[in-house]
Amino acid sequence: MFAQTPQELRRQVYVSESYYNKNKQLLHGLGTAFEIVQDSVFKAVSDTVTPQGILCVAKWPEYEPDLLLGTKQPLFLLLEDIQDPGNLGTIFRAAEGAGVTAVFMSRGTVDIYNPKTIRSTMGSIYRVPFLYVDDLSETVTHLKKKEVQVYAAHLQDSVDYDKRSYREGTAFLIGNEANGLSDAVCRSATGYVRIPMQGQLESLNAAVAASLLIYEAYRQRR
Amino acid sequence: MFAQTPQELRRQVYVSESYYNKNKQLLHGLGTAFEIVQDSVFKAVSDTVTPQGILCVAKWPEYEPDLLLGTKQPLFLLLEDIQDPGNLGTIFRAAEGAGVTAVFMSRGTVDIYNPKTIRSTMGSIYRVPFLYVDDLSETVTHLKKKEVQVYAAHLQDSVDYDKRSYREGTAFLIGNEANGLSDAVCRSATGYVRIPMQGQLESLNAAVAASLLIYEAYRQRR
Structure with missing residues (x-):
């Protein structure tokens, strides 16, 4: 499943002169x-203001769908x-913490190689397997055939997220920040789960919602 | 405690011509x-690229410390x-969802009136009471006198966060993204709690960690 180690993916390491002088031993x-490389050269090749x-x-990591699904x-x-x-990176970071097997993303998801995403994964991008898929509903159908329960995070007509068992094969569907999950994807799910909210909130941040769900699964599995 | 309603805080509402034309009824x-106001004027006074x-x-909301603490x-x-x-705003949003009584912030915390923070609260800034305090350790000591259990989110020598009871008065301490909590604040806490993590992560995103803790308290209190 982990087709390559971070070491195998690494091609070349560059350091600035001033970084080198401060971190020789390391x-x-x-x-x-x-x-x-000279500090000025380093600044030019880096995409941050203060690298x-x-x-x-x-190298981009590549994962075998069959191995992930098996x-x-x-x-x-x-x-x-x-x-x-930032949300996508934060989700990857929490996914590693909760022991998520893999993250599947619709083609409309922001690029995982966006520099801001990579930075906010804090390295999880090299450790959490992921796949972009053309049709998320098809992935859901495929998972259900493999006896994975697929729950859509949804606000209506649903059960509180901590009232279901996630000890067996489980998948959580998380939707777009503004529009939530599409009807087609929702319909394909095994069931809905709801994160209860006090106050007048319409929803939680997507990364927070994803984290609460996967950590509830991890809590039950510990 | 809620000294003012959002209606009482509101001073003046401005809409762009094109927004008005599309949302007259609303x-x-x-x-x-x-x-x-004209679209060009609106664009000039707004701080976003696509307002x-x-x-x-x-008006800035003001809260009475004694009422919050009582x-x-x-x-x-x-x-x-x-x-x-973004983290601060996301924390406020989750805080409203989990029914947090109030958020206390050290003076070194990013400005809650930062436009990015306000936007990411999704309105919670008007509904979750908050206070900036000069000395967070002093606040902890004060809370402990009021029989509030104050737990520091900490990675070492601590109990898993879901193994404690938060049914009575509870406070969670969340530290800086890069450096965590200061020693002084940690020492003042009633105890530590740890969010377990798989993989090679050093920590979770601060907003995710805060959300997991307050939602565990909310789960126990439901």
């Missing part, structure tokens, strides 16, 4: 080849058209 | 006076030096 202890001083060129009692996240790069 | 149904077309000038079985969030405006 860098030589890594056992990795690296190239030192950390170290960057690495990596996992025993998996915990999946299915994301439909999440738009905010 | 606007006249609100029962609120509003002023229509929605409606904005409102409001609430029975309260649920508080205490934030130390949260830096990201």
